Ligand code: APR
């Protein structure tokens with residue numbers, strides 16, 4: 062199976078990767094659907110929605126500050142690094158991620174499309190103000206502040222710049238992802254349950270346009286039925302083996 066995946070990747074002309082929470086599991090970032098009860102017994106569907114934020118912005122902000130703090134301490138793992146390496150080798154042309162954790166960027170991936178936003182960015186609920194707390198160096202101060210975060214431009218409430226359940230995806234990113242999927246002759250799908258749309262269309266587009274689908278996941282997912290090669294394995298281990306085989310093929 063690994064051999065077959067390595068051959069497909071090495072021979073591909075335009076390969077892309079599509080990742081979900083599972084790729085960051087080995088970095089200590091909890092996945093969504095494996096997450097129940099991890100934070101005050103709430104399910105993500107009860108916290109990551111515009112309704113929850115309207116009802117109780119304090120609760121939603123405490124959840125996001127908890128995640129921000131957890132994620133800023135997390136480091137990329139060997140699967141993130143392997144994808145960055147495949148890009149350097151000019152095998153992988155882009156990484157499309159549903160993750161908001163910034164770990165692909167941390168590992169050195171350059172052509173990165175973040176479909177669901179980024180946990181370190183905040184934006185105003187009324188005006189066009191946006192801030193990346195990693196870049197502005199205000200993260201420590203932000204996490205310590207017990208008040209609800211307010212926009213420095215207009216005083217309205219700030220919100221996390223991530224996509225919540227029921228919200229549209231950023232248009233530019235989604236268009237770009239669909240374009241890449243149409244062009245790709247191979248997609249490496251890692252650590253996603255493949256049940257959240259429209260993101261889950263991306264591997265389907267590759268398949269329908271004649272491309273190959275390689276999936277890495279310790280469990281079956283919504284993508285498994287269309288996978289040409291299914292590596293039932295945690296991401297780090299699978300990517301390490303895959304990189305080793307590719308190295309020997311080239
Ligand atoms: N390696 C690879 N895959 C793993 C690992 C691992 N070590 N551990 C778990 N997985 C797999 C699980 O089997 C599951 O299929 O990762 C997947 C995680 O699924 P979800 O938690 O549903 O995450 P994801 O698919 O990224 O969710 C999509 O839903 O909650 C929204 O916006 C949120 O971006 C998120 C989207």
Ligand code: ZN
Nearest residue numbers: 185188212215
């Ligand atoms: Zn504002």
